[in-house]
Amino acid sequence: MRITVLGCGNSTGVPSIGCSCDVCLSDNPKNKRSRVSVLVEEQGVNLLIDSSPDLRQQALQNNVLRVDAVLYTHAHADHTMGIDDLRAFNYLSGKTLPAYGNTSTMDTLVARFPYIFAHKTDKIFYGASLSAHSITDAPISGFEINGISITSFDQIHSKIKTLGYRIDKFAYSTDVNILPETAFEALAGVEVWVVDCLRYTEAYSHSHLEQTLGWIDRIKPRLAILTHMAHEFEYDRLSNELPTGVVAGYDGMVIEL
Ligand SMILES: [Zn+2]
Ligand SMILES: [Zn+2]
Ligand SMILES: [Zn+2]
Numbered sequence: 001m002r003i004t005v006l007g008c009g010n011s012t013g014v015p016s017i018g019c020s021c022d023v024c025l026s027d028n029p030k031n032k033r034s035r036v037s038v039l040v041e042e043q044g045v046n047l048l049i050d051s052s053p054d055l056r057q058q059a060l061q062n063n064v065l066r067v068d069a070v071l072y073t074h075a076h077a078d079h080t081m082g083i084d085d086l087r088a089f090n091y092l093s094g095k096t097l098p099a100y101g102n103t104s105t106m107d108t109l110v111a112r113f114p115y116i117f118a119h120k121t122d123k124i125f126y127g128a129s130l131s132a133h134s135i136t137d138a139p140i141s142g143f144e145i146n147g148i149s150i151t152s153f154d155q156i157h158s159k160i161k162t163l164g165y166r167i168d169k170f171a172y173s174t175d176v177n178i179l180p181e182t183a184f185e186a187l188a189g190v191e192v193w194v195v196d197c198l199r200y201t202e203a204y205s206h207s208h209l210e211q212t213l214g215w216i217d218r219i220k221p222r223l224a225i226l227t228h229m230a231h232e233f234e235y236d237r238l239s240n241e242l243p244t245g246v247v248a249g250y251d252g253m254v255i256e257l
Contacts, residue, residue, distance in 0.1 A: 001040065001041065001042045001167070001168060001169070001170060001256070001257050002040075002041040002042075002254065002255070002256050002257075003038055003039070003040055003041075003170055003192065003194070003254070003255040003256075003257070004038065004039040004041075004062050004064075004252070004253070004254050005038055005194070005225065005227065005249045005250065005251065005252065005253040005254075005255075006034070006037040006038060006039055006052070006054075006055075006058035006059075006062060006064075006251065006252075007033065007034035007035045007036050007037045007052050007054055007058055007251055008033050008034075008036060008226075008227040008228065008229055008248075008249035008250060008251060008253075009033025009034055009035055009036065009228070009229060009230075009251075010033070010078075010198055010206075010228055010229060010230040010231075011035065011076070011077070011078035012230075013033060013034055013035055013054070014031060014032065014033040014229070014230065014231045015031075015032070015231065016230075016231055019231060021231055022234065023231040023232070023233070023234045024231050026234065026235075028235055028236070029250075029251075030235035030236075030248075030250040030251075031234060031235050032251060033229060033250075033251060034052065034054035034057065034058060034251055035052035035053050035054050035078045035079070036050065036052060036078065036079065036174050036175075036227055036228050037049060037050045037051070037052040037054075037055065037058060037079075037082075038172055038194060039062070039064055039067075040167055040170065042148050042167060042168065043147070043148060045068050045069075045145065045146045045147070045148050046064070046066050046067050046068050047067075047068065047069055047070075047071055047145065047148070047150075047167070048064075048067045048069070048070045048071070049070075049071045049072075049073065049165060049172055050070070050071075050072060050073055050079040050080065050174075051070060051072075051079070051080055051081075051082040051083045051085070051086055052078060052079060052080075052081070052082050053077070053078065053081040053082050054082065055082025055085045055086070056082065056085045056088075058251075059085070059088065061251075061252065062252060065092060066089065066092065066093065067086070067089040067097060068097075068098075068145065068146055069097065069098045069099070069100060069145045069146070070086065070097060070098070070099040070100070070130070071099075071100050071101070071150070071152075071163075071165055072099060072100065072101030072105050072106070072109070072163070073101075073105075073162045073163050073164070073165075073172075073174055073175055074101070074102075074104075074105050074157060074160060074161075074162040074163070074175060075101075075104070075105045075108040075109055075112075076175065079174075079175070080109065080112075083109070083113055083116060083128060083130075084113075084116070084127065084128050085128070086116075086128045086130065087125055087127055087128035087129070090125040090128060090129045091125060096129040096130065096131050097128075097129065097130050097131070098130070098131050098133055098145070099130045099131065099132055099133065100133045100134075100135055100143070100145070100152075101133075101134070101135065101163065102134065102135055102137055102152075102161065102163055103134045103135075103137055104160070104161070105163075106132045106133070106134045107134075109132065110132050113128075115127055116128045116129065116130050117130055117131070117132050135152050135163070139153065139154045139180065139182035139183075140152070140153045140154075140182050140185065140186050141153075148167065149167075149168070150165060150166070150167050151165070151166040151167075151186055152164065152165055152166075153165075153166065153182060153183045153185075153186035153187075154180060154182060154183065155173060155175070155176035155178070155179060155180070155183055156176065156177060156178035156179070156180065157175045157176055157177060157205050157206075158177060158204055158205035159205075162174070162175045162176060164176070164183055164186065164187075166186055166187065166190065169189075169190060169191035169192060169257055170190070170191070170192050170193075170194075170257060171186075171187055171190045171192075171193045171194070171221075172193075172194045173187075173193065173194070173195045173196060174194070174195075174196045174227055174228050175196060175205070175206065175228065176195075176196050176206070176207060177196075177203065177204070177205050177206055177207055177211075179215060184218065184219065187219050188219070190219060190221050191221055191222045191223070191257055192221060192222065192223045192224075192225070192255055192257050193216070193219060193221040193223075193224050193225070194224075194225045194227050194249065195207070195212055195215065195216065195224055195225070195226060195227065196212065196226075196227060196228045197209055197212040197226040197227065197228065197229060198228055198229065198230050199229070199230045199232035199233065200232055200233075201232075206228060212224075212226065213243070213246065216245075216246055221245070222245065223245055223246075223247065223255070224245060224246045224247070225246075225247055225248075225249045225253070225255070226238075226242075226246070226247070226248050226249055227249045229248065229249070233248065235248055235250065
Protein backbone atom coordinates (compact mmCIF):
# COMPACT_ATOMS: atom_id res chain seq x y z
CA MET A 1 0.00 0.00 0.00
CA ARG A 2 1.15 3.49 -0.79
CA ILE A 3 -0.18 6.62 0.92
CA THR A 4 0.42 10.11 -0.50
CA VAL A 5 -0.33 13.07 1.73
CA LEU A 6 -1.75 15.42 -0.93
CA GLY A 7 -2.45 18.19 1.58
CA CYS A 8 -2.04 18.62 5.34
CA GLY A 9 -3.16 22.21 6.02
CA ASN A 10 -6.02 23.69 7.99
CA SER A 11 -9.07 25.17 6.28
CA THR A 12 -7.31 28.40 5.26
CA GLY A 13 -4.20 26.61 4.04
CA VAL A 14 -0.70 27.74 4.99
CA PRO A 15 0.33 30.44 4.17
CA SER A 16 -2.92 32.05 5.18
CA ILE A 17 -3.96 34.99 2.95
CA GLY A 18 -2.67 38.28 4.37
CA CYS A 19 -0.72 36.73 7.28
CA SER A 20 2.87 37.81 7.86
CA CYS A 21 3.84 35.39 10.65
CA ASP A 22 7.19 33.60 10.31
CA VAL A 23 5.52 30.34 9.20
CA CYS A 24 3.40 31.99 6.49
CA LEU A 25 6.51 33.84 5.26
CA SER A 26 8.78 30.76 5.54
CA ASP A 27 10.70 29.53 2.49
CA ASN A 28 10.65 25.93 3.74
CA PRO A 29 8.36 23.98 1.35
CA LYS A 30 7.28 21.86 4.33
CA ASN A 31 5.59 24.98 5.73
CA LYS A 32 3.39 25.25 2.60
CA ARG A 33 0.27 23.27 3.39
CA SER A 34 -2.64 22.83 0.99
CA ARG A 35 -6.04 21.71 2.22
CA VAL A 36 -6.21 18.14 3.58
CA SER A 37 -6.51 15.09 1.38
CA VAL A 38 -4.73 11.76 0.93
CA LEU A 39 -4.47 9.25 -1.88
CA VAL A 40 -4.45 5.57 -0.90
CA GLU A 41 -3.14 3.12 -3.52
CA GLU A 42 -3.93 -0.48 -2.56
CA GLN A 43 -3.69 -3.48 -4.92
CA GLY A 44 -4.06 -1.27 -7.96
CA VAL A 45 -7.11 0.57 -6.61
CA ASN A 46 -6.75 4.34 -6.09
CA LEU A 47 -8.90 5.79 -3.34
CA LEU A 48 -9.00 9.56 -2.86
CA ILE A 49 -10.05 10.79 0.57
CA ASP A 50 -11.87 14.13 0.10
CA SER A 51 -11.71 16.55 -2.85
CA SER A 52 -9.98 19.59 -1.42
CA PRO A 53 -10.15 23.06 -3.04
CA ASP A 54 -6.50 22.39 -3.95
CA LEU A 55 -7.25 19.08 -5.72
CA ARG A 56 -6.15 20.27 -9.16
CA GLN A 57 -2.68 21.35 -8.01
CA GLN A 58 -2.35 18.27 -5.80
CA ALA A 59 -3.12 15.94 -8.73
CA LEU A 60 -0.70 17.78 -11.02
CA GLN A 61 2.11 17.88 -8.47
CA ASN A 62 1.77 14.23 -7.47
CA ASN A 63 0.99 12.92 -10.97
CA VAL A 64 -2.35 11.41 -9.94
CA LEU A 65 -3.80 10.01 -13.16
CA ARG A 66 -6.49 7.72 -11.85
CA VAL A 67 -9.03 7.77 -9.05
CA ASP A 68 -11.36 4.77 -8.64
CA ALA A 69 -13.49 6.16 -5.79
CA VAL A 70 -13.72 9.16 -3.48
CA LEU A 71 -14.25 8.71 0.26
CA TYR A 72 -15.65 11.81 1.94
CA THR A 73 -14.96 12.50 5.61
CA HIS A 74 -17.62 15.25 5.75
CA ALA A 75 -19.02 18.09 3.63
CA HIS A 76 -17.07 21.10 4.96
CA ALA A 77 -15.78 23.33 2.16
CA ASP A 78 -12.08 22.60 2.76
CA HIS A 79 -12.81 18.89 2.10
CA THR A 80 -15.17 19.14 -0.85
CA MET A 81 -14.78 22.26 -2.98
CA GLY A 82 -12.42 20.67 -5.50
CA ILE A 83 -15.30 18.36 -6.52
CA ASP A 84 -15.62 19.88 -10.02
CA ASP A 85 -11.99 19.01 -10.76
CA LEU A 86 -12.81 15.33 -10.36
CA ARG A 87 -14.06 15.58 -13.96
CA ALA A 88 -10.45 15.08 -15.05
CA PHE A 89 -10.68 11.51 -13.75
CA ASN A 90 -14.03 11.03 -15.52
CA TYR A 91 -12.38 12.12 -18.79
CA LEU A 92 -9.39 9.84 -18.23
CA SER A 93 -11.43 6.75 -17.30
CA GLY A 94 -14.61 7.39 -19.28
CA LYS A 95 -16.54 6.36 -16.19
CA THR A 96 -18.72 7.89 -13.49
CA LEU A 97 -16.82 7.97 -10.21
CA PRO A 98 -18.40 6.49 -7.07
CA ALA A 99 -18.34 8.76 -3.99
CA TYR A 100 -18.88 7.47 -0.45
CA GLY A 101 -19.73 9.23 2.80
CA ASN A 102 -22.24 9.16 5.63
CA THR A 103 -25.88 10.00 4.84
CA SER A 104 -25.61 13.60 5.96
CA THR A 105 -22.48 14.23 3.88
CA MET A 106 -23.89 12.64 0.73
CA ASP A 107 -27.27 14.40 1.10
CA THR A 108 -25.43 17.72 1.45
CA LEU A 109 -23.22 17.09 -1.58
CA VAL A 110 -26.14 15.96 -3.78
CA ALA A 111 -28.13 19.09 -2.78
CA ARG A 112 -25.15 21.39 -3.31
CA PHE A 113 -23.96 19.88 -6.60
CA PRO A 114 -27.05 18.32 -8.27
CA TYR A 115 -25.48 18.55 -11.76
CA ILE A 116 -22.57 16.33 -10.64
CA PHE A 117 -24.82 13.61 -9.26
CA ALA A 118 -27.44 13.72 -12.05
CA HIS A 119 -27.63 10.44 -13.91
CA LYS A 120 -25.73 10.73 -17.19
CA THR A 121 -27.03 8.65 -20.07
CA ASP A 122 -24.02 8.96 -22.34
CA LYS A 123 -20.30 8.62 -21.76
CA ILE A 124 -19.45 12.18 -22.73
CA PHE A 125 -18.80 14.13 -19.55
CA TYR A 126 -19.13 17.92 -19.71
CA GLY A 127 -18.76 18.21 -15.96
CA ALA A 128 -17.78 15.95 -13.11
CA SER A 129 -19.92 12.83 -12.84
CA LEU A 130 -20.24 11.11 -9.48
CA SER A 131 -22.60 8.49 -8.08
CA ALA A 132 -23.57 8.90 -4.41
CA HIS A 133 -23.15 5.97 -2.00
CA SER A 134 -24.27 6.49 1.59
CA ILE A 135 -22.48 4.35 4.13
CA THR A 136 -24.78 2.93 6.83
CA ASP A 137 -24.83 5.28 9.81
CA ALA A 138 -23.59 2.72 12.34
CA PRO A 139 -20.69 3.85 14.57
CA ILE A 140 -18.48 1.38 12.67
CA SER A 141 -19.33 0.18 9.13
CA GLY A 142 -17.56 -2.14 6.73
CA PHE A 143 -17.86 -2.05 2.94
CA GLU A 144 -15.88 -2.94 -0.16
CA ILE A 145 -14.69 -0.98 -3.17
CA ASN A 146 -13.23 -3.05 -6.05
CA GLY A 147 -12.38 -5.85 -3.62
CA ILE A 148 -10.69 -3.55 -1.06
CA SER A 149 -12.19 -3.80 2.44
CA ILE A 150 -12.79 -0.45 4.10
CA THR A 151 -13.99 0.34 7.61
CA SER A 152 -15.52 3.72 8.38
CA PHE A 153 -15.95 4.94 11.94
CA ASP A 154 -17.70 7.90 13.55
CA GLN A 155 -15.73 10.81 14.95
CA ILE A 156 -17.03 13.95 16.66
CA HIS A 157 -16.19 17.27 14.93
CA SER A 158 -17.93 19.71 17.27
CA LYS A 159 -21.58 19.79 16.09
CA ILE A 160 -21.27 17.19 13.33
CA LYS A 161 -19.99 13.66 12.86
CA THR A 162 -17.13 12.98 10.50
CA LEU A 163 -16.01 9.60 9.21
CA GLY A 164 -12.59 8.19 9.91
CA TYR A 165 -11.44 5.51 7.47
CA ARG A 166 -9.41 2.38 8.05
CA ILE A 167 -7.96 0.43 5.14
CA ASP A 168 -5.99 -2.60 6.36
CA LYS A 169 -3.08 -1.25 8.44
CA PHE A 170 -3.67 2.39 7.53
CA ALA A 171 -6.17 4.81 9.08
CA TYR A 172 -7.13 8.43 8.51
CA SER A 173 -8.75 10.64 11.15
CA THR A 174 -9.10 14.28 10.21
CA ASP A 175 -11.51 16.91 11.56
CA VAL A 176 -12.11 15.41 14.99
CA ASN A 177 -12.09 16.87 18.47
CA ILE A 178 -13.57 13.85 20.28
CA LEU A 179 -12.84 10.22 19.43
CA PRO A 180 -15.65 7.93 20.68
CA GLU A 181 -14.76 4.52 22.14
CA THR A 182 -15.99 2.89 18.91
CA ALA A 183 -13.30 4.81 17.01
CA PHE A 184 -10.62 3.41 19.34
CA GLU A 185 -12.03 -0.07 18.58
CA ALA A 186 -11.80 0.55 14.84
CA LEU A 187 -8.24 1.88 15.20
CA ALA A 188 -6.88 -0.99 17.30
CA GLY A 189 -3.71 -2.46 15.77
CA VAL A 190 -3.35 0.22 13.08
CA GLU A 191 0.23 0.68 11.82
CA VAL A 192 0.14 4.08 10.15
CA TRP A 193 -2.33 6.69 11.36
CA VAL A 194 -2.80 10.15 9.86
CA VAL A 195 -4.48 12.23 12.56
CA ASP A 196 -5.91 15.71 13.14
CA CYS A 197 -3.71 18.16 15.04
CA LEU A 198 -4.65 21.79 14.38
CA ARG A 199 -2.26 23.69 16.70
CA TYR A 200 -0.75 23.84 20.20
CA THR A 201 -3.77 25.34 21.95
CA GLU A 202 -7.20 23.78 22.38
CA ALA A 203 -9.62 24.24 19.48
CA TYR A 204 -13.39 24.15 19.17
CA SER A 205 -13.74 21.47 16.52
CA HIS A 206 -10.23 20.04 16.12
CA SER A 207 -7.66 18.28 18.21
CA HIS A 208 -4.60 20.08 19.61
CA LEU A 209 -1.11 18.70 20.13
CA GLU A 210 -1.43 17.44 23.70
CA GLN A 211 -4.71 15.65 23.02
CA THR A 212 -3.50 14.12 19.74
CA LEU A 213 -0.34 12.82 21.44
CA GLY A 214 -2.57 11.27 24.13
CA TRP A 215 -4.63 9.45 21.47
CA ILE A 216 -1.43 8.25 19.78
CA ASP A 217 -0.11 6.98 23.09
CA ARG A 218 -3.26 4.94 23.55
CA ILE A 219 -3.48 3.56 20.00
CA LYS A 220 0.29 3.06 19.60
CA PRO A 221 0.63 2.97 15.80
CA ARG A 222 4.11 2.32 14.39
CA LEU A 223 3.92 5.75 12.77
CA ALA A 224 1.56 8.66 13.44
CA ILE A 225 1.44 11.58 11.00
CA LEU A 226 -0.08 14.89 12.06
CA THR A 227 -2.39 16.67 9.62
CA HIS A 228 -4.85 19.61 9.29
CA MET A 229 -2.09 21.81 10.70
CA ALA A 230 -2.43 25.58 10.98
CA HIS A 231 0.29 28.25 10.80
CA GLU A 232 1.03 27.97 14.53
CA PHE A 233 3.15 24.93 13.61
CA GLU A 234 6.58 25.60 12.10
CA TYR A 235 7.70 22.31 10.52
CA ASP A 236 11.23 22.05 11.96
CA ARG A 237 10.30 23.41 15.39
CA LEU A 238 7.36 20.99 15.67
CA SER A 239 9.41 18.05 14.37
CA ASN A 240 11.99 18.59 17.15
CA GLU A 241 9.25 18.51 19.77
CA LEU A 242 7.57 15.26 18.70
CA PRO A 243 8.23 11.89 20.36
CA THR A 244 9.67 8.93 18.40
CA GLY A 245 7.11 7.49 15.99
CA VAL A 246 5.21 10.76 15.54
CA VAL A 247 5.95 13.08 12.62
CA ALA A 248 4.47 16.23 11.15
CA GLY A 249 2.98 15.61 7.72
CA TYR A 250 3.94 17.66 4.69
CA ASP A 251 2.44 18.01 1.23
CA GLY A 252 3.78 15.31 -1.08
CA MET A 253 4.84 12.95 1.75
CA VAL A 254 4.72 9.30 0.62
CA ILE A 255 4.50 6.32 2.96
CA GLU A 256 4.81 2.73 1.73
CA LEU A 257 3.46 -0.01 3.97
ZN1 LIG B 1 -11.18 20.60 7.66
ZN1 LIG C 1 0.58 32.97 9.48
ZN1 LIG D 1 -14.38 20.18 9.06
